[in-house]
Amino acid sequence: MNEAWRYFLLFFGASLVANILLIRFIALCPFFGVSTRLETSLGMSISVIFVMTMATSVSWIAWNWVLKPLGVGEFLYIPSFILIIASLVQFVEMVIKKTSPPLYRAMGIYLPLITTNCAVLAAATESVKPGFFTKLNITYNYGFPEALVYTIGIAVGFSLVLILFAAMRERLELAPVPKFFRGVPIAFITAALFSLAFMGFAGMFNL
Amino acid sequence: MEKERTLWGEFSKGFITTNPLLVLMVGLCSALAISTRVENCIFMGLSVIFVLTCSNVIISLIRNFIPDQVRIPIFIVVIASFVTIVDLTLKTIPAVYERLGVWIPLIVVNCIILARAEGYASGAKVSHALMDGLGIGLGYTVVILTMAVFRELFGTGKIVLFDTTVIDLHIKSMPVILIMFPGAFITFALFSALLQWYQLRKKKKLEEGSP
Secondary structure, eight states: OHHHHHHHHHHHIIIIITOTTTTTOTTHHHHHHHTTSHHHHHHHHHHHHHHHHHHHHHHHHIIIIIIHHHTOHHHHHHHHHHHHHHHHHHHHHHHHHHHOHHHHHHHTTTHHHHHTOHHHHHHHHHTTSOOGGGTTTOOOOOOHHHHHHHHHHHHHHHHHHHHHHHHHHHHHTTSOOOGGGTTHHHHHHHHHHHHHHHHGGGGGGGO | OOOOOOHHHHHHTTTTTTOTTTTSOOSHHHHHHHTTOHHHHHHHHHHHHHHHHHHHHHHHHTTTTSOGGGHHHHHHHHHHHHHHHHHHHHTTSHHHHHHHGGGTGGGTTOHHHHHHHHHTGGGSOHHHHHHHHHHHHHHHHHHHHHHHHHHHHHHHSEEEETTEEEEEOOOSOOOGGGGSHHHHHHHHHHHHHHHHHHHHHHHHHHHHHOO
């Protein structure tokens, strides 16, 4: 029971309390780039969840079975993690191209962007190195199941906010907004209000 | 008419015409997260300038030997090596390293650096790439510093640099929200609205000038 509760807290903390977009500002570039339409953000969310889970699993294995035993983790983790992510993205791109051409047309330009999606690298790095766990009050032992739960939490938080925000932005197009605030500035103001709302989650469970 | 590329032109364009944050809208993530304190911004700005300039120069040097299909992985490896240098160097200052945290490895995926490598340095002379790196890096640093000064000064009422208080407004209740998360979005929104206002005004003036 206690163990299950801890996993729940980990998931909850990663997805809502320390939401990767609104609270930690990681991966804002694809966020503002993709979120103009609901359809593309759905596709983006699915591929981010997929890539992120794979990337963390592979880099967790690389860190614990290869880099750490060899004693080269401290100065090789950045290049090796980013290479793992880049090759995974290439793989996902090929799969989508073969299986779903319409999705590929919609996502084509954004898929290479996942390589430079900070959230993927951040999840991979933090699952093996101390990061946000020190700020939230969660015990984390760097085991594989924990890394997986944490990553899926981050990915779900990312997708949730991306989809909510895309729906909001479609309405913003029609809203009467002051001339200087059209476009990007009003999107940021909206994000600020979202962020304010998400700060409320920190009060639950005393995290 | 092809405009002559001068070294100064390559350097200065990073400030306004192709400012990475306000105009190109890349590299936002770190800018918003770091700009709570002026001190963080100084270190972050220096790291970005270093990585950007070095990777620009190296990529421009090897641009003729890279096969086109594998260019992105090669760029990333070059950038990642310089980020590792920064990572290990900053580790010697534990207080700063702890506060910047995951943002140091994340310089690798800072869109500014890959965008400049792919869009500029892979097709430019070494001297131009060097100046471009310095200019864009400085443009980024200036914007995050301005944001940080605004947020720290009005969010906490004073600016603390290396444990010494530089400016103190002596006001008790400041809008704390500016240094919290929504404050980053609000500050950036104000900045980009300001830029939009400036551009609209310039456009209007041009139209009035030539009927």
